[in-house]
Amino acid sequence: MRVVVALGGNALLRRGEPLTAENQKSNVGDACEALAPIALEHGLIITHGNGPQIGLLALQSASYEGVDEYPLYLLGAQTEGQIGYMIEQGLGNLLPIETPLATVLTMVEVALDDPAFDNPTKPIGPVYSEEEARKVAEERGWSIAKDGDRWRRVVPSPEPHRIFELRPIHWLLEKNTIVICAGGGGIPTAYNSDGDLEGVEVVIDKDRASALLARQLDARLLILATDADGVYLDWGTDKARKIERTTPGEIEQYEFDAGSMGPKVEAACDFVRRTGGRAVIGALTDLGAMVAGEAGTQFTIE
Amino acid sequence: MRVVVALGGNALLRRGEPLTAENQKSNVGDACEALAPIALEHGLIITHGNGPQIGLLALQSASYEGVDEYPLYLLGAQTEGQIGYMIEQGLGNLLPIETPLATVLTMVEVALDDPAFDNPTKPIGPVYSEEEARKVAEERGWSIAKDGDRWRRVVPSPEPHRIFELRPIHWLLEKNTIVICAGGGGIPTAYNSDGDLEGVEVVIDKDRASALLARQLDARLLILATDADGVYLDWGTDKARKIERTTPGEIEQYEFDAGSMGPKVEAACDFVRRTGGRAVIGALTDLGAMVAGEAGTQFTIE
Numbered sequence: 001m002r003v004v005v006a007l008g009g010n011a012l013l014r015r016g017e018p019l020t021a022e023n024q025k026s027n028v029g030d031a032c033e034a035l036a037p038i039a040l041e042h043g044l045i046i047t048h049g050n051g052p053q054i055g056l057l058a059l060q061s062a063s064y065e066g067v068d069e070y071p072l073y074l075l076g077a078q079t080e081g082q083i084g085y086m087i088e089q090g091l092g093n094l095l096p097i098e099t100p101l102a103t104v105l106t107m108v109e110v111a112l113d114d115p116a117f118d119n120p121t122k123p124i125g126p127v128y129s130e131e132e133a134r135k136v137a138e139e140r141g142w143s144i145a146k147d148g149d150r151w152r153r154v155v156p157s158p159e160p161h162r163i164f165e166l167r168p169i170h171w172l173l174e175k176n177t178i179v180i181c182a183g184g185g186g187i188p189t190a191y192n193s194d195g196d197l198e199g200v201e202v203v204i205d206k207d208r209a210s211a212l213l214a215r216q217l218d219a220r221l222l223i224l225a226t227d228a229d230g231v232y233l234d235w236g237t238d239k240a241r242k243i244e245r246t247t248p249g250e251i252e253q254y255e256f257d258a259g260s261m262g263p264k265v266e267a268a269c270d271f272v273r274r275t276g277g278r279a280v281i282g283a284l285t286d287l288g289a290m291v292a293g294e295a296g297t298q299f300t301i302e
Numbered sequence: 303m304r305v306v307v308a309l310g311g312n313a314l315l316r317r318g319e320p321l322t323a324e325n326q327k328s329n330v331g332d333a334c335e336a337l338a339p340i341a342l343e344h345g346l347i348i349t350h351g352n353g354p355q356i357g358l359l360a361l362q363s364a365s366y367e368g369v370d371e372y373p374l375y376l377l378g379a380q381t382e383g384q385i386g387y388m389i390e391q392g393l394g395n396l397l398p399i400e401t402p403l404a405t406v407l408t409m410v411e412v413a414l415d416d417p418a419f420d421n422p423t424k425p426i427g428p429v430y431s432e433e434e435a436r437k438v439a440e441e442r443g444w445s446i447a448k449d450g451d452r453w454r455r456v457v458p459s460p461e462p463h464r465i466f467e468l469r470p471i472h473w474l475l476e477k478n479t480i481v482i483c484a485g486g487g488g489i490p491t492a493y494n495s496d497g498d499l500e501g502v503e504v505v506i507d508k509d510r511a512s513a514l515l516a517r518q519l520d521a522r523l524l525i526l527a528t529d530a531d532g533v534y535l536d537w538g539t540d541k542a543r544k545i546e547r548t549t550p551g552e553i554e555q556y557e558f559d560a561g562s563m564g565p566k567v568e569a570a571c572d573f574v575r576r577t578g579g580r581a582v583i584g585a586l587t588d589l590g591a592m593v594a595g596e597a598g599t600q601f602t603i604e
Contacts, residue, residue, distance in 0.1 A: 081383025102470035105405035
């Protein structure tokens with residue numbers, strides 16, 4: 001079975017933990033322990049978030065005075081290299097030596113008239129107190145929004161329309177390569193008025209990009225792995241309860257947070273509805289049980 | 303004919319130019335103008351240097367106080383994403399829309415007992431005056447060396463032994479994909495005492511890695527593109543003269559600069575001697591004529 005597993009930024013970095021190389025390596029190592037058994041049984045495509053990493057690179061790029069700050073799409077390309085490398089190496093260390101792995105840089109097309117440009121929702125970078133966040137937002141011209149009980153920078157997150165490297169990814173899968181791709185939702189690109197592809201100053205939601213990828217690669221299963229063990233109704237209240245199984249028609253009655261669970265639910269529904277396949281939202285540590293249909297929130301068409 | 307073109311850091315950034323996103327895009331655009339006609343006629347693999355870029359990332363990473371500086375291999379992985387993206391997008395914009403392109407993250411094995419660890423030769427980062435270089439070297443514990451008439455940080459550059467993603471690269475070439483890989487000479491990795499692959503705090507010479515790649519992919523032609531129009535004897539003196547055609551046996555009588563032309567000449571000789579193929583060192587702007595055997599310094603077995 002062909003399976004796409006999307007690793008959330010929060011699955012790769014515990015909330016509040018400093019983004020050191022060591023912490024990331026340790027967390028990626030844990031993720032790879034969960035992924036390795038799946039890789040031995042299924043055709044595996046791994047995607048990942050880049051919110052904390054791209055935010056740190058933006059701060060580093062801004063703090064060094066010698067060279068102007070880089071645009072987000074270029075920093076996004078850097079994170080595809082950085083995180084892809086850590087996953088590829090970590091997973092390779094757990095699998096038989098002959099297992100082919102490849103990290104494929106991925107560009108994803110967005111529409112320049114996407115309404116998301118007027119409504120930044122995607123959190124990136126470190127968390128701040130409200131006061132710190134308001135101060136840094138004023139200094140740097142950022143949009144900010146609440147993420148859990150802290151505040152973060154938010155950037156527009158337009159819908160992904162096309163994965164440019166789809167054929168190379170498909171050819172590698174045909175040879176049983178484990179492919180790591182669409183990191184950070186892919187590098188956002190659009191055609192300019194000259195008809196040339198150019199980077200766009202946004203961050204694509206990696207769950208939406210993963211749903212598009214899974215659909216176009218004819219995957220049967222899409223797993224959106226995060227640090228929560230499933231989708232909850234009334235999250236953060238004492239009536240909070242986990243949804244074990246659902247369908248797009250059922251779950252779309254409810255509203256979820258636009259910065260985190262909302263895009264995941266939307267991506268899962270989109271994949272299930274368009275393909276008839278199965279999608280799961282849940283904790284990376286439950287990956288095996290999620291694949292087996294026994295953990296997380298399981299989405300099916302009926 | 304299968305051709306490997308290695309783009310030098312100096313082919314992607316004019317000496318002394320600030321490393322802004324705009325300057326890199328413009329220079330990569332020029333490189334892609336030279337590469338596009340080759341891509342239309344031949345099977346093309348593109349590798350690239352990362353000296354200026356990895357040096358800048360190291361400075362940015364060190365200048366931001368929130369998180370410890372990242373190791374060079376992780377910054378190297380970032381540069382593979384960043385530069386690969388710029389080349390893939392720039393070249394894609396010049397080729398028929400159906401042309402498949404892929405940037406493949408590449409890890410390369412080095413030996414931990416390589417004598418290069420005791421003798422740093424690979425320049426990275428910005429150029430400095432001698433006085434500035436000595437000051438920053440003392441502050442940061444860097445090794446430094448002369449690069450042309452300025453000074454730069456130097457790091458060890460051990461020999462590349464194995465390209466881990468060779469099979470995925472080969473499979474993509476079989477489908478006529480233009481592959482961008484082994485950026486910055488590849489991410490340096492070695493097996494630790496637990497038998498796990500780990501990053502190593504060095505930068506592999508991209509010309510040597512390109513020669514290894516070209517040989518293992520059965521390429522017939524290896525082009526090492528830089529900002530000089532060929533290899534010169536008595537470079538920097540008024541007796542300077544360009545070598546038009548040479549053989550490994552002939553050119554190995556001479557000594558070249560260990561930080562720049564030396565590894566290029568060594569890589570060209572290694573490829574020619576082991577494969578019987580042709581290698582060329584010359585200016586990126588002469589790429590077409592270099593492929594045709596009419597520019598640069600042409601290396602053949604006899």
